[in-house]
Amino acid sequence: MTDYDPAENSRKSYDVAIDAMREKLASFRCEKIGDAVLYLGDCKEILSSWPECFRFNAAVTSPPYGDIRAYGGHEKPDLLAVISAMSKRLEAGGVIVWNTADQTVNGSETGESFRHALHAIDCGLRLHDTMIYCKEAVTFPGNNRYHPAFEYMFIFSSGAPKHFNGLKDWANKSRGRIMSGTSRQKDGTTSRFNNVGQEVPTCGLRRNWWPIANPYTGETEGHPAPMPYSMAHDHLETWTTPGETILDPFMGSGTTGVACAKLGRKFIGIEIEEKYFNIACKRIDDAYRQPRLFKDEPPKPKQEALL
Numbered sequence: 001m002t003d004y005d006p007a008e009n010s011r012k013s014y015d016v017a018i019d020a021m022r023e024k025l026a027s028f029r030c031e032k033i034g035d036a037v038l039y040l041g042d043c044k045e046i047l048s049s050w051p052e053c054f055r056f057n058a059a060v061t062s063p064p065y066g067d068i069r070a071y072g073g074h075e076k077p078d079l080l081a082v083i084s085a086m087s088k089r090l091e092a093g094g095v096i097v098w099n100t101a102d103q104t105v106n107g108s109e110t111g112e113s114f115r116h117a118l119h120a121i122d123c124g125l126r127l128h129d130t131m132i133y134c135k136e137a138v139t140f141p142g143n144n145r146y147h148p149a150f151e152y153m154f155i156f157s158s159g160a161p162k163h164f165n166g167l168k169d170w171a172n173k174s175r176g177r178i179m180s181g182t183s184r185q186k187d188g189t190t191s192r193f194n195n196v197g198q199e200v201p202t203c204g205l206r207r208n209w210w211p212i213a214n215p216y217t218g219e220t221e222g223h224p225a226p227m228p229y230s231m232a233h234d235h236l237e238t239w240t241t242p243g244e245t246i247l248d249p250f251m252g253s254g255t256t257g258v259a260c261a262k263l264g265r266k267f268i269g270i271e272i273e274e275k276y277f278n279i280a281c282k283r284i285d286d287a288y289r290q291p292r293l294f295k296d297e298p299p300k301p302k303q304e305a306l307l
């Protein structure tokens with residue numbers, strides 16, 4: 001009779017668990033297109049089937065919020081559970097861009113967005129930034145409030161973000177003038193800014209609110225709420241580098257995947273509704289087929305003012 005070895009026993013149970021997860025994952029439709037792997041199914045189930053050792057570097061995602069859209073009539077996902085599952089698989093220094101908003105029910109905003117942000121903190125992530133997506137189009141809210149025209153883009157991070165390539169396309173109103181001024185200290189005294197005397201450059205670092213136009217391209221036709229392409233693109237450029245693995249557990253028409261294909265990032269997308277999954281497959285396949293004729297041009301000034 002061989003001796004009982006607890007370490008060997010636990011390794012074997014681990015192997016059995018991994019095999020079981022692999023088997024479970026094998027039951028989902030999965031398409032591999034270039035460096036993208038797309039799963040058709042419920043993201044909570046798929047995330048929980050991943051091997052323990054699997055990690056992703058960043059996520060750019062826009063979950064369904066409230067009951068605004070039916071998205072094929074599937075059960076509403078448990079977003080807090082998805083945040084928990086994602087927090088366990090995010091690499092140190094990685095970020096999750098969580099684009100969401102609140103539905104107004106019986107006259108009150110649900111506050112769901114805040115619950116997500118606080119839950120991410122409870123899961124050990126940092127609320128690194130609360131960014132705002134300023135929308136061009138507005139909805140008509142009734143006669144006792146202003147037009148709602150923004151959504152959140154929460155930046156959850158695992159520790160300090162490893163990459164920050166801040167986009168510098170904010171057109172400075174005082175460009176060309178010489179910087180002056182002081183900043184107020186905690187004790188009330190003032191001190192000079194470090195760069196006093198230097199010329200204000202034409203463009204500076206963006207604000208953390210992004211006015212984003214959503215030009216209709218037709219390629220997302222059939223999906224009711226695609227993410228604007230520039231949102232995915234600009235966040236990937238800011239927080240990630242080529243070769244990293246990016247997740248979108250609510251892939252929809254595949255906008256994050258298209259941006260990953262164009263920017264040389266690996267992509268894992270999950271979508272529950274087959275008709276949106278098929279749109280994503282086509283868009284990502286097209287993105288890989290398009291030859292890259294030009295190197296990415298530096299971004300042009302586009303963030304001047306909202307009016």
Ligand SMILES: C[S@@+](CC[C@H](N)C(=O)[O-])C[C@H]1O[C@@H](n2cnc3c(N)ncnc32)[C@H](O)[C@@H]1O
Nearest residue numbers: 042043071077226227250251252253255271272
């Ligand atoms: C706001 S849309 C995402 C749009 C996407 N960013 C795009 O560019 O098209 C949310 C998506 O999540 C999908 N979804 C809803 N529940 C899901 C679940 N449990 N697992 C995976 N996807 C789900 C919906 O079908 C919908 O396509």
